[in-house]
Amino acid sequence: MDQFQTDDIRAAVAADILTEQQAAGLISLAQERQGIRDNMVAEDEPFEFFRGFSEIFVTVGLALLLAGMLAFSGVIGGGAAMPIVGLIFCWVFSVYIIRKRRMTLPGMFLAMGVAMFTAATIFAFTDNPPFLAFSAVGIVIMAIYFYQFRLPFAMFVLGGYAFLGVFGLISDYNAPNDIPILGYDPSFDLQSGSSFAWASLIAGILAFIGGMYFDLRDPNRISRLSATGFWLHLLAAPAIVNTVAFSLLSADGNIAYLYTAIALFLITLLALVIDRRSFLTAGIGYLAAILIWALQNSFNDGAGIVLTLLILGAFITTLGVFWVQIRARLMHILPEFPGKHRLPPYKNATVESE
Structure with a gap:
């Protein structure tokens, strides 16, 4: 309650803006929210x-x-x-x-x-209902459900129906059964001109924007807003990372691995900035592919796989353990940009390794 004091609430009661019952509930809620945040450890990403x-x-x-x-x-x-x-x-x-x-x-x-x-x-x-009509009905029903019950997971399901709508608008797939399984599928290759790949990328970006909308409204992550953002990020990350990484890896020559490594590095920075680990998790498989490529010329297949597991495990573990410190350093280095102050707090996080 740094910006809105108890005296302000009392003044609102005196001015008949709030009832005494509403004021008591508001003060209780503010104290509860502050208590939850104070008891959170620095590395908490509530889920x-x-x-x-x-x-x-x-x-x-x-x-x-x-x-x-x-x-x-x-x-x-x-x-x-x-x-x-x-x-x-x-x-x-x-x-x-x-x-x-x-x-x-x-x-x-x-x-x-x-x-x-x-x-x-x-x-x-x-x-055989029209693809877009099927998606639209699902979106409307889940939007009503989310409005009625405020369940964060409901937004994930709504996003799934929205994905179908984007695929119906942009891609040349006409039925849910035509959608390929996520993974190494030519449909995710932007360079092949696949309309499905563009639909996947655009749908992922829209889900990311939705996730940031909820995240920016709850930077301290103590309400259902940030939980809703989490589910949208979980939906966005595979769509974006799979499409971008597979499109780059499908290029000819070793330069494809270099471009993919750069893309995954940028995705890692994005995950740190917004304080969401889901984007990095979605790219672990591609990190492994890059490491195998980098080590295959120096080691046999068995040794290369072992080293890949060791390096990737050490990287993920280190990043997970020192996530707060690394993020704090990064956020201090980055210049001011719109919305930076509305991201999860970092200024009070220690930047020294424990």
């Missing part, structure tokens, strides 16, 4: 998959109950009724599980259920 075994237990129970209800609806109403029942089930249970109990893992299960049963409902009542 919560589940809070305890009770959430796993509830998720298993929801899965069994949903399976039973789907089987029952299939018996009395036919196959067409099953996706509708599943959609209603997931939405109704979300009201209590997410909004009332704030459970993370069961909420993720229900969000995935809403997404899948939305798709199943579309296919149940439409024969």
Whole structure:
């Protein structure tokens, strides 16, 4: 509460801008948020998959109950009724599980259920639906779901539907089954003129922009905004890194490895600046490919692989252990740029190695 003091809140109550109950709630929230941040270690990048075994237990129970209800609806109403029942089930249970109990893992299960049963409902009542229409309906449903329940993971699912929309607009693929699996696929090569590669890159950039939108609104990462940003970055990183790295590696000659190494170095700097490790994680496989290439002329295949594992492991471990110190040095070196002050704090982080 450095910028907004308790006296300001009291003045708002005196001016009938806030009620006493609202003021008490606001002060309590501010103190709780500050306490959470004060108790965070410097290297924290908050991420919560589940809070305890009770959430796993509830998720298993929801899965069994949903399976039973789907089987029952299939018996009395036919196959067409099953996706509708599943959609209603997931939405109704979300009201209590997410909004009332704030459970993370069961909420993720229900969000995935809403997404899948939305798709199943579309296919149940439409024969071969248009690609863009399928994507648009999914985006709208998940946007409403996110607005209603504020579940960060829901934005990841929404982003998946948005990816399909971008692919439908830009690429020459017309159905979800046509999309290739991420990895070494010619469809990810920008140099081949693949429209899918451009769609993947653009979709990844859009997801990155969305992630930064939420990150910049919560630089201290103590609310659901930064958790929402995390899921969007998790969606953006593979799309960007896979497309860029594979397009560079597909070039002829050793210069391709040099260009890829430069690109991954820049991606590492970006990950440090925005304080997100997901981009670097997405590029680990390509780092291994570059190391194997660099060592193959000096060592046999077995020794080259061993050295690759040792070097890559040492690099990732060192960067992970000293992430805060390295980031602090980098941020101090970089000149001022728009939004720098809204990134996660770094000025108070020690730049000395422990």
